[in-house]
Amino acid sequence: MRIPLSWLNDLLADRATGAPRPLGAETVREILTRVGLEVESLEYSAPGLETVVVGQIVAVEPHPNADKLRVCQTDIGEASPIQIVTGAANVQLNDKIPVALVGSNLPGDKKIEAAKLRGVESFGMYCSLAELGLPAGEDGVLVLPADTPIGSPIAAAMKLGELVVDIAVTANRPDQLSAEGVARELAVARPDLTLKLQAPRPAEATITAGAVKLGSFDSEGCPVYLGLNLAGVKVGPSPEWLVKRLDACGMRAINNVVDVSNYVMLLTGQPTHAFDQAKIKGAEIRVRRATEGETLKTLDGVERKLVPTDLVIADAERALVVAGVMGGLDAEVDANTKDLFLECAYFEPSGVRRTGRRLGLATESSYRFERGVDPLGAERAMGLFRDLLLDVAGGDVTGSIQTYRKGGFPALKSFGFRLDAIERLLGMSVPNQDVERIIRALGFEMSRHTDGVFELNSYDVTAPGWRWHDVSREVDLVEEVARHWGYDRIPTVLPAPVERPEQPALTLLERRARAIAIGLGLSEVMTKSLTTAEAEQLAGVRAAQHVHLADPLKEMAVLRTSLLPSLLEVLRYNRYQGLSRLGVFEVGRTYHPLQAAGAPAGADQHSARGSEAEEKLWLGGAIMGSVWEGLWLPEHTPEPLAADFFYAKGVVEAVFDRLEVEGELTFRQAEALPGLHPGRAAEILLAGEVVGQLGEVHPQVVKDYDLPPNQPAAAWLLDLSALAHHLTRKHRYSTFSRQPAMLRDLAVVVPESLTAADAIATIHETGGELLERVTMFDRFAGGQLPQGMVSLGFSLVYRSPERTLTAGDVEPVHQRIVDQLQARFGATLRA
Numbered sequence: 001m002r003i004p005l006s007w008l009n010d011l012l013a014d015r016a017t018g019a020p021r022p023l024g025a026e027t028v029r030e031i032l033t034r035v036g037l038e039v040e041s042l043e044y045s046a047p048g049l050e051t052v053v054v055g056q057i058v059a060v061e062p063h064p065n066a067d068k069l070r071v072c073q074t075d076i077g078e079a080s081p082i083q084i085v086t087g088a089a090n091v092q093l094n095d096k097i098p099v100a101l102v103g104s105n106l107p108g109d110k111k112i113e114a115a116k117l118r119g120v121e122s123f124g125m126y127c128s129l130a131e132l133g134l135p136a137g138e139d140g141v142l143v144l145p146a147d148t149p150i151g152s153p154i155a156a157a158m159k160l161g162e163l164v165v166d167i168a169v170t171a172n173r174p175d176q177l178s179a180e181g182v183a184r185e186l187a188v189a190r191p192d193l194t195l196k197l198q199a200p201r202p203a204e205a206t207i208t209a210g211a212v213k214l215g216s217f218d219s220e221g222c223p224v225y226l227g228l229n230l231a232g233v234k235v236g237p238s239p240e241w242l243v244k245r246l247d248a249c250g251m252r253a254i255n256n257v258v259d260v261s262n263y264v265m266l267l268t269g270q271p272t273h274a275f276d277q278a279k280i281k282g283a284e285i286r287v288r289r290a291t292e293g294e295t296l297k298t299l300d301g302v303e304r305k306l307v308p309t310d311l312v313i314a315d316a317e318r319a320l321v322v323a324g325v326m327g328g329l330d331a332e333v334d335a336n337t338k339d340l341f342l343e344c345a346y347f348e349p350s351g352v353r354r355t356g357r358r359l360g361l362a363t364e365s366s367y368r369f370e371r372g373v374d375p376l377g378a379e380r381a382m383g384l385f386r387d388l389l390l391d392v393a394g395g396d397v398t399g400s401i402q403t404y405r406k407g408g409f410p411a412l413k414s415f416g417f418r419l420d421a422i423e424r425l426l427g428m429s430v431p432n433q434d435v436e437r438i439i440r441a442l443g444f445e446m447s448r449h450t451d452g453v454f455e456l457n458s459y460d461v462t463a464p465g466w467r468w469h470d471v472s473r474e475v476d477l478v479e480e481v482a483r484h485w486g487y488d489r490i491p492t493v494l495p496a497p498v499e500r501p502e503q504p505a506l507t508l509l510e511r512r513a514r515a516i517a518i519g520l521g522l523s524e525v526m527t528k529s530l531t532t533a534e535a536e537q538l539a540g541v542r543a544a545q546h547v548h549l550a551d552p553l554k555e556m557a558v559l560r561t562s563l564l565p566s567l568l569e570v571l572r573y574n575r576y577q578g579l580s581r582l583g584v585f586e587v588g589r590t591y592h593p594l595q596a597a598g599a600p601a602g603a604d605q606h607s608a609r610g611s612e613a614e615e616k617l618w619l620g621g622a623i624m625g626s627v628w629e630g631l632w633l634p635e636h637t638p639e640p641l642a643a644d645f646f647y648a649k650g651v652v653e654a655v656f657d658r659l660e661v662e663g664e665l666t667f668r669q670a671e672a673l674p675g676l677h678p679g680r681a682a683e684i685l686l687a688g689e690v691v692g693q694l695g696e697v698h699p700q701v702v703k704d705y706d707l708p709p710n711q712p713a714a715a716w717l718l719d720l721s722a723l724a725h726h727l728t729r730k731h732r733y734s735t736f737s738r739q740p741a742m743l744r745d746l747a748v749v750v751p752e753s754l755t756a757a758d759a760i761a762t763i764h765e766t767g768g769e770l771l772e773r774v775t776m777f778d779r780f781a782g783g784q785l786p787q788g789m790v791s792l793g794f795s796l797v798y799r800s801p802e803r804t805l806t807a808g809d810v811e812p813v814h815q816r817i818v819d820q821l822q823a824r825f826g827a828t829l830r831a
Helices: 005-010 025-034 154-158 178-187 240-248 256-268 349-361 364-369 378-393 419-425 430-441 474-485 505-519 535-536 562-578 645-659 699-704 720-726 754-768 805-823
Strands: 001-005 012-014 039-043 052-062 070-075 082-086 096-100 115-117 119-124 163-170 193-195 213-217 224-231 273-275 284-287 295-297 303-305 311-313 319-322 340-346 396-405 414-417 446-451 455-462 547-553 555-560 582-593 611-626 664-669 676-686 689-698 713-719 742-751 771-781 790-798
Touching: 001 005, 001 240, 005 012, 005 025, 005 119, 005 163, 005 178, 005 419, 005 555, 012 178, 025 039, 025 178, 039 582, 052 154, 119 224, 163 240, 178 193, 178 256, 213 224, 213 396, 224 611, 240 256, 256 273, 256 364, 256 378, 273 378, 273 555, 295 319, 340 378, 349 364, 349 430, 378 396, 414 419, 414 474, 430 446, 430 474, 505 582, 505 611, 505 720, 535 562, 547 582, 562 582, 562 611, 562 713, 582 742, 611 645, 611 720, 645 664, 645 676, 645 689, 645 713, 664 805, 676 713, 689 699, 689 720, 689 742, 713 720, 742 754, 742 805, 754 790, 754 805
Parallel strands: 213 284
Antiparallel strands: 001 163, 012 193, 039 163, 052 070, 052 096, 070 082, 115 119, 224 340, 224 396, 273 340, 284 311, 295 303, 311 319, 414 455, 446 455, 547 555, 582 611, 611 713, 664 676, 676 689, 689 713, 742 790, 771 790
């Protein structure tokens, strides 16, 4: 929004005396910025000088065909200099001068075009004072001071014409699309100033013949419409003051009728329109929706095809205007117009926006209508439109203002406002008298609540029409007070410490499990909870009962009872995409119906309507392919690790190592776990309670899911709902011992039926306090070993927290371990 500073100052006056109190440019910039309006620029604007810039002569050569002409290369701040042929004798190399570029239309209607002077091309002209429209001084081209910035507009460099404030207006502040709206903000911010609003003059009809009447109306699209007839107007050029003011605002003067309409729009924010009465068929104006296939040639000369959702202003036969967007040529005011029909209306914003976007039209009028104009301001705008037209175009008023207003529109927007809301929301107090002054100066009406005896510190507030679109609640009004009292006055106060509520154990466990799995290099997946019983059976999961949907889709009939089918489906999909190595995890829920009262054991619950279902939260994971595949490895690297039982077990142990749950982790061999390989699967126990399962995927399931046939795939499932009971909220730390460790390896031959877990438990039990850690590093069968026997290799770490151990300390303990293994399991030392 471009507004001349002089116009803003015309709308301000001293509050005490009513005398003019002009504000300086920097004061205006500071005030508007402080109250939240972005000032994009303060610049000088002079008619006809928009394309005249400061240039510097960087090269001068004689003209080859004319003694009095010279060929100059001129730097205007662009990538390369431009060539200008000049006959001015007073300019020299390095001089800075005004340069009128090609396309300029200088004061006096002097147009600048590319030309050839005696065979040499010239792309502009150096300007004198007279050519800039200024009083003539010395003869010749104007030479500017040496410090004048190259490429800057001459109006800014010489401070010519009007000083214009350019404001970036946000979509929620349509009231700022007017000179009065911006001046109001200045007046509120300066208590010593008041806003001067021009009131329409009282007017009565002078003649009554030939008036256009209002017809039918589309009340949804146009709830307010005003019309007025003028007779005997004289269409012609506008007065100079009006032309200059519009030009400073960035609008081109056309004729006095159109210019007055634009002026009133820029002043009040309310668009208006004028029709040639003689072109209105049937002497009647209607507001309706366009008919199917209807067309209208708009003022830009383009034939527009309308649709039935478009709102139009029409006469008895055809559409004349695309309502709120652009007028049509059929009723355009021209030099032959004698009688006018004036229009001022409120159009529903979303309809204007929709039509403008569809037609690809954006005008100053539509820009305002689609953001919402003042629904109460049409009468005043029409009065100002009428008065100014009578002043600059003459004529007589025919009849009074005709008004259509939809019943009940507009409804007053009132709400309660409490003074203590300011301190509660802003953290600062504002004196009551300042609060009232700011709110009333912004145009809001206030009436204080009372209890019948005493006045209370709360009000009924009614918003003015120009703020209906963004102020409708108490908090909106608090923001208005904050803007004008000063955001910089809001104190910096640290908030009071808030005690965080303790997170539920399952929520905390879920977050920990997800972070641990990601840290182990697994990719998180999210799969559907809805599946079919057949899909679960394909993965070896055969649930006795399911929770069925009442009205299912074909492939989403039941809620899943295991994460395993979903994880295997992810492995299959990624294998089809060319990935042979993949590790994934999911934190998800399974659903298990509880036995309904009176139902026989094992009965399938076909719907959850008559029974309840139990939800369990799981951490599930699956991996396929070589663990080292695709990695850059040393030349003598051992065979790649396969995604087998032991790898899955290592992942589960790593999860528990970081999960911070209480209890001893153990594994128990299992023969019949759903979807897992018998003999290569185990139950996971914590403190003796089964909390999950792990193992290699059953070969038949591998085949059914078309996973790599020659490589194992492994999976694991941890019941987080069960683990939640073991969660500790205390982080466990242990200090590092300053004493050195003593290492011993132990290889024993034991029966094949002995599990490594039993052997390790015995070693820990016998080793006592000196034994810090036991790790199994080898299992060997065959060779020279007897049939049914295997060799287990263990690495033992001995350490004392208080002293350095000697061989005499460790040997007795180590021997007791060997003896105990022999006594319990018949173990013998392997040579």
